[in-house]
Amino acid sequence: MTRAVVVDDSHFMRTVISDILEDGGVEVAAQARDGKQAVDAVAEHDPDVVTMDVEMPRMNGIEAVEEIMATTPTPVLMLSAHTEDGADATFEALEKGAVDFLAKPGGEVSTEISSHGDALVEKVESATRADLSSVGTRDPEPESGTIDADHGYVENPTVVIGASTGGPRVVERVLSDLPRDADLRVLVVQHMPDGFTERFAARLDRRSEYDVVEADDGMRIGGGEAVVAQGGYHMEVAGYGGGRIRIRLNEDEPMHGVRPAIDVTMESAAKKVSDPLTGVVLTGMGKDGAVGIEAIKGVAGATIAQNEETCSVFGIPARAIETGCVDSVLPADEVSKEILRTIQANG
Template sequence: MTQAVVVDDSHFMRTVISDILESDGIEVVEQAADGEAGVAAVETHDPDVVTMDVEMPRMNGIEAVEEIMATNPTPVLMLSAHTDEGAEATFEALEKGAVDFLAKPGGEVSTEISAHREALVEKVRSATRADPSSVGDVETDDEAIEADHEYVANPTLVVGASTGGPRVVEKVLSDLPREADLRVLVVQHMPDGFTERFAARLDRRSEYDVAEAEDGMRIGGGEAVVAKGDYHMEVAGYGNGRLRLRLQQDEQRHGVRPAIDTTMETAAEKVDGPLTGVVLTGMGSDGAAGIEAIKAVDGATLAQNEETCSVFGIPARAIETGCVDRVLPAEEMGKAILDTIRENG
């Protein structure tokens, strides 16, 4: 039986979360009221998964995640307030090693959490499949990345990721030099309210100008967008080296919106210049059809390898299509992307 530790400073939230998990056959071996007690509970019980609040006394969730990863690496699911402060704290926790997060509906002490029971259970079960040992700093071979500066004109890159993705996406974009002049489309499975903050983090940490996607937006070389949470992002047009985007709320695909497949398929249809598709760590099969579409128009296709994935789902399904050109560790993805757009490649 799957075993969990529930960490939250609200007795109400601990009780509700525990009841939801146990009603689905997940045994809650201990409830902890702060990060310090949560770290001790993980050491004592060695659970399969931890649900972790962010704001707590004595030791907050970010500090607790860092300590757990240092002493007893365990998949951690963050439960975050749906606020700007909650979003920023969540990304810090993901940097420290948390594998995924769920936004609490209604705030820190959420009376609405029961209505989201399916999402909570799905996230917890997904987290148990994550490999916490794959979480850590991704090293980069800077010399290899800077070895050649001759790139093709007007290249487009589509990157898709889910569980464990934010840290890897951030590293991949930080490894792309501005002179490569890519138009970058990022689809990270993430709810509305978090994608804007994620885009801001990518903007600070890369040479590209990164923003959350807007309907009708046009992007050119050196610019990147993050698909807006709860909206599919389509490439609606392409001309003079610029992409035109459309956001829509058609039904979910693979149970998610935005879907990687939607962006990749429309990019394959509309972009007539160099096109590269990349699938990174995550649960499910979203991205497999998109990779097939990009390969069908002679685009380049890359997938993250199992050893560096938190969850080897999305890349595995893409690889199974037979349409992936190269399978690489996360730390080599930046160089591999640049290899696909070199004049001599």
């Protein structure tokens, strides 16, 4: 049985979260009301996973994650308020080693979280399968545009990048290593709820040479521009011409239990984009992206998957590799270089 430590400064929230987990077959080994208690509880009880609030007295969730990863590395699932500040804090916690997050519906003290009990249990169980050798250590801060190519680039290249659990940090690394003169059109599908995708896009924009925004229905992007699929919407390539991609958002049924889905974007890109196309699948739980990789390979596009050793969760890349349609399987820090290789004019 999975054993968890539940951390929240609200007694009400600790009780509700613990009840949800216990009902879902997860044993709650201990509760903690702040980050300091959390660190001590993890050391004492050696749980399989920790659910961690962000805003707490004495030691907040971000500081607690950093301390846990340094002393008793344990998968941590952040429970974050659905606000801009909550989103920013969540990304910082993911940088420190947290493996995933779940947005609290209704704010810090949420009476609505019980209706999301299945999602919470699923996130907790998936977090236990995270490889902490990849998420518990920080890569050196990447410098944007650090990879150079030995050749010129083809005209009007497009790359579609898909990721889930553990993805934000890897997507950031990949995009920050792509030089602006590659003139890529970049479509990013990261499994993430609405509100968080806007902040994620802003973060990528600050840390890369590309102009990155959250996708909006009907928008067009050209070379040197990137879009992040908006949480709660599938992102389709609705049209392509003159090197510019037209985006369409829809609220069709979730695919593989998620919306946005990687497959939707990759399949539509394969149908519409007539210039060089590269598909990339990164760390994450599930099989989303496998069909999309097949579609891109089917139109003579290039395909790349992150390797198991550097994945937080080797689900999405593994399912894509099983299709036989992945050209290259590489560590996270070599993905950007391989993207550039696929678009070299004389490669």
